Amino acid sequence: MSTATNTDWQTRPAPATAQEWIARAAEVAAVLATDAAARDHAGATPYAEVQLLKDAGLVTLLGPTGHGGGGQDWTTAYRVVREIAKADGSIGQLLGYHYLWFWAARLVGTREQWEHVEAQASRERWFFGGAVNPRDKDVVVTEDGDDLVYTGRKSFSTGSKVSDVTVLEGVLEGTDQHVFAIVPSDSEGLTFHDDWDNIGQRLTESGGVSLDGVRTPWSSAAGYVDKVFKPRVYNTLNVPTIQLVFVNFYLGIAGGALETAATYTREKSRSWLHGGFERAVDEPYVIDTYGDLTAKLWAAEALADAVAAEGQKLHDDPDAVTEKTRGDFEVRVAAVKARATDVALEVSNRIFEVTGARSTATSEGLDRFWRNVRTHTLHDPVAYKRREVGRWVLEGELPEPTWYS
Template identity: 85%
Template sequence: MSITAPADWKSAPAPSDAEGWIARAAEVAAVLASDAAARDKAAATPYAEVRLLKEAGLVTLLGPVEHGGAGQDWPTAYRVVREVAKADGSIGQLLGYHYLWNWAARLVGTREQWEHVEAEAARNQWFFGGAVNPRDADVVVRDEGDTLTFTGRKTFSTGSKVSDVTVLEGVLEGTDDHVFAIVPSDSEGLTFHDDWDNIGQRLTESGGVTLDAVRVPWSAAAGYVDKRFQPRVYNTLNVPTIQLVFVNFYLGIAAGALETAAAYTRTKTRPWLHGGHERAVDEPYVIDVYGDLTAKLWAVEALADAVAAEGQKLHDDPDAVTETARGEFEVRVAAVKARATDVALEVTNGIFEVTGARATASAEGLDRFWRNVRTHTLHDPVAYKRREVGRHVLTGELPQPTWYS
């Protein structure tokens, strides 16, 4: 297995607009697609894949231009994630999470903090991981004068060993206050465990992590001034922002499944012996299934793009974000998350109806698309996303900001 970047990436100018960056992401996907099934089976740590993302310039897509970034917006980032995920859902997830954690300083931190982080990240091509799983208060943050220490364990830490820096999260001892901080991934006391062995998203390095008094200066505690957190409504936009990341790599995986299956049907699927057709592509039911699944996917993609554009308006003016605007955006995100989940599962399962029994061969790797979607869509129950939408429609209620809404 070899991952080699196209030679013209070094000689040609970097893309200058959204279309160019989406095209660059498609080039990355073409490289990844060449051995995606074999890499999924091997489940090796994706060092080469992350290096490819860096060489392509995708890692600094959202970074400031003056420090070497591309200066692109979130709708473009979502489309880039979708393109990469067509070939490899794991790498699409890694890239999408990276974008969120790179942006976390802006979401939570002070202007001085996020300007520093974004400049350093762009200049050094930092790849971000995150030890942030706030469902349990499993990491204690202790105030030790000029510094803080993070101690505990997180069950999931996506990006772990392939990251340059890691976002930590814990609860300040004696309070209910959460603290976020960015540390080098090789920090003393930070130990990543090789215990990610799930049926899907096998290359995301999402195993557990132990924190043993990882030391951070108070100045690195995002959003804290004189040891007191400075709250903004914009702080709570982290959830809908990353939920849209989920949406887009689900849609990318589904699109990749359809493209791969269609190629298989054109070249390998045999027509049914009682159907009266010489080619599988002429079978009426095969045509109907591809048409049905494609129409459903296109509809959700259009909704995802519309919701991403709505969210960008909030990112454009963070200090003006109101609780109402945030809540209405979360409802829209919940709606597209619910539809993307259902359609991605339907597509990745339905392709087997039109590829045939031989398509289940391990060498074809068609099962990876379903395994990837099935694994990550369990992140949080989709029924609760539909509930957010239903309650808003019936009563006008807006979701209260939580770690999942």
């Protein structure tokens, strides 16, 4: 991967507006796109790719400007994730998860905690990973004086191997209280495993992690004051927030698939010998397919942007978030998650209809778009997202806040 652009970013003024940040993300995506297929095939740990995100300033997008951050909101973050995912779905996922974990202190922690975390993370350009897979319930947190000690295993820890800090989650021994804390990724007892070997999202470093007595001060337990958690409805906004991250890197992958396929069709596809056209781009079936897929993608993107704007209103006034406003927002997120899943799977599959048999060559790498979408859309069943919407329509039922809703 070429890093020639990085020096230029270091000497240019930082973007100041949302559009400038999205344009910066497009520049980063152009660098990632140059060898995306080869990197996907190699499956190497993406240290250089994460450094690229740091050099471009994207990792501090949500941070306070007074400490070197971009001072942007979630509507911009989602668009940035979408741009990066057009070139590389894995790196789009890593960046999106990073934004969620960067924001986690604000979602769960006290004001003192999140102000400290965001300032330091922005100054030092931390990259966040997370060992918070909710289906693994075997991480136990015990007390040892003024310390908490995490012991157990998580089967997924997206980004942690390439991160500076990792968000841990476990249950305080003898209670049902979950405890989140941020620890350095090189903490003693924290071991990341090279066991992520899936068909898609190969560069996300989403393998397992072992926690063998990882220690952190009680004062780092997010949202706890004098060892007592202070709950807010806003705490539960982590799920719809990360689900919108999913939506946007799905749509980014779909957009990248369409752009890459269109280039192939223009430059390499041969017209069908019995179709009566000299160029593939003149074939009515090809034109219709690109028009159909583009219209569906644009519609899903418009819905995603609208829902992101609705969510930003909740982020802007956390203390005003109620169970109803949170629930109504989750329903909207569920709806766009269902749409984005269907559209991204359709786009990444049907591009082969308009690129032709030769486009399936491994060297072209067009299969990576479908593999990436198919892999991550299995994160949680989309049928349950449609159920949330259906129950809301028929009964006015709000989704119960869980790890997935």
